[in-house]
Amino acid sequence: MNSPFVNSLVAAGPHPAVYEHLKLYEPLIGSWDFDWVGHNGNGTTWTVPGEWIFSWVLEGRAIQDNWICPSIELRSTGKYPTGQYGTTIRFYDKEEDCIKVVWVGAANPQVNLFRVTFIDNQIIQQEIAIGKKPSLSKWVIKDITSESFKWEALISENEGKEWQLTQEVFARRKD
Template sequence: MKKHIISLIVALILAMSLQIVYAETSVSELEPEAYFDFWLGTWDLTWEDADGTTARGTNHIERVLDGKVIKENFEAHSGAYQGFVGRSYSVYQAQTGTWKQTWVDNQGGYLDFVGEVDGNKRIFRRTGMNPQGKEVVQRMKFYDITEDSLTWDWEISEDNGHTWQLRWRIFYERSE
């Protein structure tokens, strides 16, 4: 019995250390073209709606166009966003050394972003206008990235990025 407990503890420690190694792989060890490869795959999504209930969706991320473009296929299946569908196309532009993303959705949304890296966080950022006509900075932030999960935040700043307000947090779990 004692051997089994020790074996179980060793296995758990090994599994946790592998997750930490994956999560802490430095972006500097990656080619810029691979900065967003962690996102590839099919994901089950959850988030908390304003009323406190858990909403669900899916996101399928794949490389297309000879592997040069990352295509996102987002769908909200429940909650306040039920029926919301969006697509994005992300591409690394080697000549400028930047990532770009274009988002479109079934509500007529069109957003364009520039990608950046902040530590081990991956970010797509844009400048836009709020409903009152004031310039704001918006960003999507990917963080707490492991092989099978990550957290995504949609944030807005009204002071040019000095402070951020969380608008939507989505938890990603890799689909089985």
């Protein structure tokens, strides 16, 4: 698609001013298929196939992804629930000297703001509470290779003292 909007959004690569801060996400650039696994509190799980697409955007000053679960080809089949269709933008906040992440889920309205740390080759995105929420989220990207990675979503009902795994993604490179 060649449109002014897409052309003004997508960047060919990173901007030199932020590359050192955002390069930890660079291995994720591209398209991925994944199996999403949801965890119920009673120990049962269910799996839905999805897709995840990452790109440099905004003059290369950010990395954006589109999260689609179930995948585009399966969304209208009725085989799976609506799931989620959303986007995440990762950018360097010079004033706070940290990477921030904003998630916007459109299919099931949701907004989260995270601050990033990189520990033991894991990208840990810890939620920054916005307003009054009953729980906090933490998203961890780990086991990153050129062909796969794992993503985990955890929640805490006690302000981060204990964490419970609620979702996992097992991603495989598509392109």
